[in-house]
Amino acid sequence: MHLSTLRYFADDSGWRRGWADRAGQRLDHGTPPFEAIVERAHEWFNHIVHAAITKGPHKGKSRLEVYAEAVADGVVYTGPTLTVEDEADLAEFVCTRKYDETRGIYFNNAYYLSRQLASRAVEGQELHIRQLLNPDVLYVFDESGKFLASATARDDADPADQHGLLQDRAAREQFVEKARTVRAIRSQAQAVEEENQWAEVADALADAAEVAEALADTQHDDTRHDDTRHDDTRHDDTASDEPAPHDSGTHVDE
Known part of the structure; x- marks a missing residue:
């Protein structure tokens, strides 16, 4: 219990503290009636909300005035909000x-x-x-x-919500179908692109094979030509080493 309530609930008939006689004895320790408690609580609340605050940033203002300013500023706590x-x-x-x-x-x-x-x-x-x-x-x-x-x-x-539900479902189905179509188109395009890339690789390999074959034929022809020239050279050398033919006819003296 707040200390400010003591003066309202301290001494009265039926309160715990009761009235004290001249000897200081408490004469009544019974249970106060509920109506009396409500009345005293109402008096205490009216006093506390209208009393001026004596210190702090709101000094000189009542609690009602502070609350009104908080409402105007939109900073009043309205209690927990559960989602x-x-x-x-x-x-x-x-x-x-x-x-x-x-x-x-x-x-x-x-x-x-x-x-x-x-x-x-x-x-x-x-x-x-x-x-x-x-x-x-x-x-x-x-x-x-x-x-x-x-x-x-x-x-x-709500019927409107049910109608919106059907619209959302139809939109979702259209989105899923469109996504499937887009994925299929992309997959097909990717497959075609990969096929074209492999075709380009195959063409490049075929061209390289043709070039290699042509180079091999050219080298073979050069080798045969060199061999032919070498054989002709050997034949010429052999002919120059043979002696000149001797004339066996009769010599006539003049």
């Missing part, structure tokens, strides 16, 4: 269900579905269902414990 993820962390496990992409999750004789769930779950996926205080809200997790979305019964869902 859907925060609520899901506090929820208790209930059961597991298979996901139907057309109807959602069948639970407690109803189908539960939401736009977030439809965009994250896949057909036949096993989902873990949790519940918190509201029995009409399901918190859906995947097998690894990752939170996917919250869902409500389809009968209670």
